[in-house]
Amino acid sequence: MNFRKILSVCGWLAALSVSAGANAAADEPKPTPENTIHIQLAAPVPPQKFAKPPKFFISEVIDRSGNPQPMLVLKDRGGVFLDRQPTQITKETLEESLKAADLVAADAASADLVLQIYVFHFGLAHGSGLDFFGKVEFSVMVKNLKTEESQRIQAAGTSIANGAVRKKNLQKNVQANIEGALEDAVRNLLRGTQLREAVAALLKNSAGPPAAPPGGEMAFVYANGDEGKRLKSKVGER
Amino acid sequence: MRSLTIVLLAGLVFAPGIAAKDPEHIYKTVEAKHFTRVEGVELSPAFTDYLYAELRSELGKTKMFAQVIGEGEAVEDADAADSVVIEGVITEYKKGNRAADAIIGFGAGARSLKIDVNLTRRNDHQSMGTINVHTKVSPRWNESVMAKFAAQQIAHEVKKGLKDKAKS
Numbered sequence: 001m002n003f004r005k006i007l008s009v010c011g012w013l014a015a016l017s018v019s020a021g022a023n024a025a026a027d028e029p030k031p032t033p034e035n036t037i038h039i040q041l042a043a044p045v046p047p048q049k050f051a052k053p054p055k056f057f058i059s060e061v062i063d064r065s066g067n068p069q070p071m072l073v074l075k076d077r078g079g080v081f082l083d084r085q086p087t088q089i090t091k092e093t094l095e096e097s098l099k100a101a102d103l104v105a106a107d108a109a110s111a112d113l114v115l116q117i118y119v120f121h122f123g124l125a126h127g128s129g130l131d132f133f134g135k136v137e138f139s140v141m142v143k144n145l146k147t148e149e150s151q152r153i154q155a156a157g158t159s160i161a162n163g164a165v166r167k168k169n170l171q172k173n174v175q176a177n178i179e180g181a182l183e184d185a186v187r188n189l190l191r192g193t194q195l196r197e198a199v200a201a202l203l204k205n206s207a208g209p210p211a212a213p214p215g216g217e218m219a220f221v222y223a224n225g226d227e228g229k230r231l232k233s234k235v236g237e238r
Numbered sequence: 239m240r241s242l243t244i245v246l247l248a249g250l251v252f253a254p255g256i257a258a259k260d261p262e263h264i265y266k267t268v269e270a271k272h273f274t275r276v277e278g279v280e281l282s283p284a285f286t287d288y289l290y291a292e293l294r295s296e297l298g299k300t301k302m303f304a305q306v307i308g309e310g311e312a313v314e315d316a317d318a319a320d321s322v323v324i325e326g327v328i329t330e331y332k333k334g335n336r337a338a339d340a341i342i343g344f345g346a347g348a349r350s351l352k353i354d355v356n357l358t359r360r361n362d363h364q365s366m367g368t369i370n371v372h373t374k375v376s377p378r379w380n381e382s383v384m385a386k387f388a389a390q391q392i393a394h395e396v397k398k399g400l401k402d403k404a405k406s
Binding site for chain 1: 284287288290291292294295307308309310311312380382383385386
């Protein structure tokens with residue numbers, strides 16, 4: 001009799017755990033057109049003035065955030081997703097800003113400096129819970145292909161936006177917050193003293209006769225497919 | 239005659255508000271740097287980032303500065319004389335005591351944070367003042383809430399200090 005009672009309790013517990021598991025699986029947000037946001041700056045960020053404006057080329061953008069779901073920016077309330085990968089958004093934003101100032105080269109070979117970007121954080125970070133804390137953080141390897149010299153610089157952008165109760169406002173605030181943080185990070189890079197110093201140092205020694213065709217990894221790395229795996233490993237070692 | 243009366247009345251209603259409004263954009267730019275901490279201050283690395291973000295947000299709300307720039311950004315030479323740099327050191331952090339807060343209350347067992355803030359002019363690095371901020375919050379609240387309160391307090395003190403300096 002007792003054994004029967006225990007069996008029924010076990011049955012109930014098993015049923016509960018199965019339903020809890022099913023609920024958890026159902027709670028996992030899925031991207032839909034309604035919960036997907038498009039991140040784009042309203043206007044390109046004007047870079048700082050260089051004495052001799054160099055031409056940049058963004059060879060690739062690598063995600064180093066370690067985030068298994070980089071496009072999911074908010075898990076609560078049905079989730080908020082990005083419409084593109086953070087790496088793609090970063091690349092497009094930087095290229096637009098450089099293009100607006102006529103600082104973009106057509107390819108790596110014709111560029112004065114090649115930029116390789118490592119995105120460490122893109123999206124929301126842990127805040128006080130009263131508002132949204134947007135954070136975009138990346139580091140940039142600036143390389144002169146002629147001299148094979150390179151310098152690493154960092155850029156970060158933050159933004160604080162109000163929380164929201166309604167889903168529509170929440171999505172709007174998250175979007176504005178991430179756009180603010182991205183704009184801040186791009187401005188921090190393009191108007192930063194680190195970039196100015198890196199450009200001055202890397203172009204100082206390249207005024208001589210053109211060097212041999214660039215060797216190493218950067219010259220043959222283009223932003224498609226499984227680019228830059230060798231470079232990734234090198235930076236990982238560092 | 240009627241329109242003149244309306245204009246006069248409107249002037250009486252809006253004039254005090256306009257006069258009481260804060261002077262906007264006294265300085266061209268302000269750069270808040272990430273605050274450092276003395277040895278023994280046990281706060282997470284994310285705290286400094288959040289405090290930096292909150293401080294920039296709060297400095298923007300003071301309307302004393304035309305632009306709140308990020309750390310390490312270049313400023314036009316013409317604007318450097320009217321630009322301020324804010325640096326700070328977290329000198330003390332006490333975790334607080336939840337039991338004391340629950341049993342005694344009235345600020346007992348509160349979480350506390352002490353920060354020394356330095357304001358300098360960008361072009362000549364001349365000191366524009368020092369602010370000592372002491373923030374106390376309930377130990378039930380997390381570090382980020384404490385950062386938010388600290389940032390509000392710093393921005394308020396910066397505004398007060400710079401306004402006094404501008405008047406004198």
